[in-house]
Amino acid sequence: MGRVAEAIATLFFLVTLTFLLAHAVPDGPAYAILGLKISPERLNALNTQFGLDAPLWRQYATWLWHLLHGNLGFSYLQTRPVAAVIGAYAGRTVVLYTVATALAAVAAIGFGWLHGVFYRSWPGRVCSGIELFLYAMPGFFIATVLGMVFGSWLHVLPACGMADLHQAAPGLADRMAHMVLPASSMALFVTPWLARIFAQGVHEEFSRDYVRTARARGVGFGSILLRHVTPNAIRPMVTMLGLSLPAIFSGNVVVESVFDYPGIGWLLWRSAVAHDYPVLVGIVLVLGVATMLGNLAADLVNAWLDPRVTYAE
Amino acid sequence: MGQTLTLSNVGVALQRGGRQVPVVENISLSLAAGETLAIVGESGSGKTTTALAIPGLLPEGATVSGQILLQGQDLRRLAQRALRKLCGARIGMVFQDPLAALNPTMRVGAQITEAIRLHLGLSRRAAWARAVELLNEVGIEGAAARAADYPHMFSGGMRQRVMIAAALACDPILLIADEPTSGLDADLKEQIFTLLARLRADRRLAVLLISHDMSLVARHADRASVFYAGRCVETGPAASMLRSPRHRYTCALLRAAPRLGGGVPAAIRGAMPEPEAFAASCRFAPRCDHAQAECVATAPALTAAPDDEGHIAACFYPATTPVAGMHVPSAAAPSPALSGESLRVEGLTVRYRRGYRSGTARVAVQDVSFQMAPGECLGVVGASGSGKTSLAHAIVHMVPYEGRVLFRGEPLSTLRGAALRRMQLVFQNPAASLDPIQTAGAAIEEALELGGLRDRRQRRARATALLEQVGLANSLLDRLPGTLSGGQAQRVAIARALAAEPALLVLDEPTASLDVSTAAGLLTLLRDLAVRLGVGYIVITHDVAVASVLAHRVAVMQNGRLVEIRNNVPS
Ligand SMILES: Nc1ncnc2c1ncn2[C@@H]1O[C@H](COP(=O)(O)OP(=O)(O)O)[C@@H](O)[C@H]1O
Ligand code: SF4
Ligand SMILES: [Mg+2]
Numbered sequence: 059m060g061r062v063a064e065a066i067a068t069l070f071f072l073v074t075l076t077f078l079l080a081h082a083v084p085d086g087p088a089y090a091i092l093g094l095k096i097s098p099e100r101l102n103a104l105n106t107q108f109g110l111d112a113p114l115w116r117q118y119a120t121w122l123w124h125l126l127h128g129n130l131g132f133s134y135l136q137t138r139p140v141a142a143v144i145g146a147y148a149g150r151t152v153v154l155y156t157v158a159t160a161l162a163a164v165a166a167i168g169f170g171w172l173h174g175v176f177y178r179s180w181p182g183r184v185c186s187g188i189e190l191f192l193y194a195m196p197g198f199f200i201a202t203v204l205g206m207v208f209g210s211w212l213h214v215l216p217a218c219g220m221a222d223l224h225q226a227a228p229g230l231a232d233r234m235a236h237m238v239l240p241a242s243s244m245a246l247f248v249t250p251w252l253a254r255i256f257a258q259g260v261h262e263e264f265s266r267d268y269v270r271t272a273r274a275r276g277v278g279f280g281s282i283l284l285r286h287v288t289p290n291a292i293r294p295m296v297t298m299l300g301l302s303l304p305a306i307f308s309g310n311v312v313v314e315s316v317f318d319y320p321g322i323g324w325l326l327w328r329s330a331v332a333h334d335y336p337v338l339v340g341i342v343l344v345l346g347v348a349t350m351l352g353n354l355a356a357d358l359v360n361a362w363l364d365p366r367v368t369y370a371e
Numbered sequence: 372m373g374q375t376l377t378l379s380n381v382g383v384a385l386q387r388g389g390r391q392v393p394v395v396e397n398i399s400l401s402l403a404a405g406e407t408l409a410i411v412g413e414s415g416s417g418k419t420t421t422a423l424a425i426p427g428l429l430p431e432g433a434t435v436s437g438q439i440l441l442q443g444q445d446l447r448r449l450a451q452r453a454l455r456k457l458c459g460a461r462i463g464m465v466f467q468d469p470l471a472a473l474n475p476t477m478r479v480g481a482q483i484t485e486a487i488r489l490h491l492g493l494s495r496r497a498a499w500a501r502a503v504e505l506l507n508e509v510g511i512e513g514a515a516a517r518a519a520d521y522p523h524m525f526s527g528g529m530r531q532r533v534m535i536a537a538a539l540a541c542d543p544i545l546l547i548a549d550e551p552t553s554g555l556d557a558d559l560k561e562q563i564f565t566l567l568a569r570l571r572a573d574r575r576l577a578v579l580l581i582s583h584d585m586s587l588v589a590r591h592a593d594r595a596s597v598f599y600a601g602r603c604v605e606t607g608p609a610a611s612m613l614r615s616p617r618h619r620y621t622c623a624l625l626r627a628a629p630r631l632g633g634g635v636p637a638a639i640r641g642a643m644p645e646p647e648a649f650a651a652s653c654r655f656a657p658r659c660d661h662a663q664a665e666c667v668a669t670a671p672a673l674t675a676a677p678d679d680e681g682h683i684a685a686c687f688y689p690a691t692t693p694v695a696g697m698h699v700p701s702a703a704a705p706s707p708a709l710s711g712e713s714l715r716v717e718g719l720t721v722r723y724r725r726g727y728r729s730g731t732a733r734v735a736v737q738d739v740s741f742q743m744a745p746g747e748c749l750g751v752v753g754a755s756g757s758g759k760t761s762l763a764h765a766i767v768h769m770v771p772y773e774g775r776v777l778f779r780g781e782p783l784s785t786l787r788g789a790a791l792r793r794m795q796l797v798f799q800n801p802a803a804s805l806d807p808i809q810t811a812g813a814a815i816e817e818a819l820e821l822g823g824l825r826d827r828r829q830r831r832a833r834a835t836a837l838l839e840q841v842g843l844a845n846s847l848l849d850r851l852p853g854t855l856s857g858g859q860a861q862r863v864a865i866a867r868a869l870a871a872e873p874a875l876l877v878l879d880e881p882t883a884s885l886d887v888s889t890a891a892g893l894l895t896l897l898r899d900l901a902v903r904l905g906v907g908y909i910v911i912t913h914d915v916a917v918a919s920v921l922a923h924r925v926a927v928m929q930n931g932r933l934v935e936i937r938n939n940v941p942s
């Protein structure tokens with residue numbers, strides 16, 4: 059109960075803040091839609107048409123009222139409902155996200171094992187160095203370098219778009235090929251610190267008493283790592299994965315822009331440039347909900363992983 | 372019949388601070404099938420290290436010397452792989468603190484079947500059936516259903532039974548149990564020891580039992596070895612050796628154990644040296660009242676006692692009279708004439724709500740009434756779960772309760788500030804109740820400041836005086852709790868409580884986390900403070916002997932009710 063109320067309050071705050079920020083831009087949306095050289099009459103006409111001449115509180119109230127009825131508003135730029143706009147782009151991002159998250163999780167587990175098992179000896183230190191190095195790289199830099207190396211120089215992978223435009227109906231293989239670079243860039247943003255958290259968990263769990271018990275039972279190293287240590291060490295990583303959705307999304311904006319992949323991040327970038335604030339606010343709302351669902355999912359996975367966790371109703 | 376386990380001249384060096392330091396040396400023991408050998412000694416004396424050396428479970432960087440024979444086979448010569456085949460199959464191990472020693476995210480059944488499937492190659496189904504059988508054997512009710520439960524769903528005693536079932540899964544010939552009962556209350560201790568005795572007889576197990584409960588060892592073990600600072604200083608038949616010990620350390624250890632009607636336990640002065648400071652001579656010499664020049668010059672060899680077969684001790688001036696009668700008379704503490712009323716509790720009931728919606732509540736304390744005179748010490752004893760801690764928390768107003776609690780004539784609920792601070796609670800786990808990033812001095816000074824002492828210099832001086840009062844050097848003022856030993860942390864917690872000049876101190880299991888000799892020191896201190904400061908205590912404890920040392924009267928709790936208050940028989 060408390061969790062839901064908290065979630066709603068957070069969402070409300072987030073959405074209001076975004077609305078205010080969108081309206082705080084100097085020239086207002088109308089300029090953005092029609093360009094700076096429009097005549098005052100056309101500006102007024104447009105402001106009246108979109109209700110932009112009303113006082114801010116009134117615009118806010120109207121907008122909130124519509125929001126409560128499931129109406130996210132109308133995109134200035136694309137002249138269709140925000141929900142439809144977001145819907146058109148969301149699917150691609152969800153696919154990209156899923157692939158990237160799965161990649162990141164697998165990479166983080168593999169890397170984290172190596173790092174965690176050799177935490178204090180040289181292989182662990184090398185892992186730690188690589189993690190810190192990648193972590194310090196700016197996202198756009200990683201994405202650009204990957205694009206240049208694999209796309210422009212080696213020509214092994216397409217470095218822009220989401221499908222080959224020369225083909226009438228892009229096949230699955232083609233779509234997947236277009237996914238490789240954006241997805242691995244996104245995964246690269248988060249893998250270093252997911253791996254780090256997991257490695258620390260592995261290292262800590264290895265010093266727990268139950269590991270000694272398992273050894274006393276004759277269980278070998280491999281089974282201890284897989285059956286005992288990993289299920290316990292993975293919980294902090296799952297929590298972080300849930301909490302890191304916004305961080306992944308900021309990576310997603312960069313990646314979709316760099317690789318020209320038309321998803322939500324790309325849409326956010328375009329809408330921001332164009333002051334298309336109904337879409338901006340809509341995306342923030344969708345992201346807010348997604349983040350909360352992500353946290354909830356992480357909690358549920360953790361509850362499943364750890365029998366000691368139970369939630370008060 | 373040959374021996375199941377023989378250790379000859381076993382030594383262990385552990386990696387400490389980048390160096391190999393001998394931690395255990397020259398240990399020779401033997402153990403036959405159907406026999407229980409107990410190892411006793413203060414914590415840090417090398418008991419666990421010795422036990423872990425047997426199945427090769429020591430931490431990385433450890434070196435073991437000497438010979439470890441399991442049914443004639445030298446375990447030290449076995450390859451890792453071969454040794455692992457023995458672990459869990461021929462050798463079963465039970466560790467202290469079963470909550471930590473069991474995997475929290477694995478069903479207990481799965482933890483039991485793990486060894487069965489590994490060593491006996493049974494199918495999943497057959498192994499599970501065997502696990503249920505084992506749980507039955509160790510006395511878990513409804514074993515078939517409980518096998519699917521997780522460790523946290525069991526109580527402390529039941530968890531330890533699960534550990535034992537897992538250790539016995541493959542019918543080992545040797546069971547090593549490292550302090551299997553520490554942290555359990557007296558009843559459960561007795562039950563676990565009885566269970567081990569039964570299993571040992573049924574299965575002709577050889578049991579190596581590490582424990583620091585001397586009276587349980589005397590009753591349940593066939594033979595006992597006393598460890599001090601990495602050496603075995605005395606070995607003999609458990610009962611007769613603990614009745615008439617020869618080594619001076621064993622005598623001191625026995626005197627330090629609280630006993631019913633045994634008077635104030637005598638703390639052993641000083642502390643056991645760290646392995647880095649181990650001397651070549653008798654390592655107990657700096658703490659020994661009987662030490663002579665010889666003791667600091669050379670190490671005494673283990674020599675046989677004249678009239679007790681198999682009883683050997685390494686002491687130049689062994690004790691010759693039994694120790695059982697040797698208790699120190701009660702401290703020069705004539706009970707103060709108890710009159711007047713400090714605390715009155717009437718119809719106290721504590722309920723815990725189960726969930727938000729369900730209206731059911733668990734009654735932890737039911738209708739408890741008693742009163743206490745100023746300066747009186749009341750012991751509250753009972754099994755775990757009997758409501759002792761809830762009672763204590765209600766008295767200091769930490770949990771909501773029904774009924775009336777009057778402190779010095781005023782209802783507790785109306786007391787504020789200074790009046791309320793005249794009653795102080797000392798928690799069971801001192802390390803956890805002290806702020807880890809606040810130095811001992813700062814913790815005490817904070818309490819003094821709360822009490823209205825504004826001047827910094829005065830506060831510092833008073834904190835130093837308080838530390839001294841609890842027997843700590845002022846060099847500890849700047850230490851963080853993490854760097855204090857359990858006994859020191861508990862004393863700091865007491866000093867902090869005393870900063871408020873309390874009339875009543877509520878102590879929740881003050882000695883539960885301490886080893887015998889540290890506990891004895893603390894009890895002596897508390898007894899002293901009561902006399903010197905006239906402060907009254909409520910001592911919550913599961914150990915009747917602890918209560919009998921401190922209390923004028925002992926209250927017995929059972930299932931939330933106070934079933935009896937009796938005068939403590941003075942020793
Ligand atoms: N992993 C370890 N690394 C370094 N020193 C240790 C380690 N484990 C125990 N010791 C030290 O070895 C000595 C013996 O400890 P231990 O065998 O645990 O004693 P006991 O079981 O009798 O309490 C102590 O001084 C302790 O500090
Ligand atoms: S050898 Fe000497 S110092 Fe050591 S215990 Fe015996 S009497 Fe004391
Ligand atoms: Mg130990």
